[in-house]
Amino acid sequence: MSANSTNQSSPRQAGVLLRKRLEESGWSYDDGRGGLPAGGLVFYKCYPYTTLVGAAELGFDQERPTxxxxxxxAPTAQWRAVRARSATG
Structure with a gap:
């Protein structure tokens, strides 16, 4: 799902459509609060930033990922260059 996917007025609803199609295909959503699912096809929402920062082996203990x-x-032109560097680094 995309960031801010709960904003129903956003035209970016790919995550909502993906969830609907997964559920129609027999998958179920699990928020993870109840522990591991007993079985079946299960999907979760992942927050990449939280995952990256929480994984010490990725080396973000000194500097957080962009x-x-x-x-x-940050001016837009400068920000695009920063993002491009972080995506390839």
Whole structure:
């Protein structure tokens, strides 16, 4: 699902459509709060930033990864270059 996918007025609803199609195909959503599912086809929503920062072996203990939203103080042209570097690095 995409970031801010709960914003129903957003035209970016690919995550909502994906969930609907997965559920129609026999998959079920699990929020993970109840522990591991007993079985079957299960999908979860993943928050990549939280996952990256929480995995010490990825090396983000000194510097946090650049996330997808441009800080208000960063000019768009400069931000695109920063994101491009972080995506390949």
């Amino acid at each position: 996330y997808k939203r441009r800080p208000a103080r």
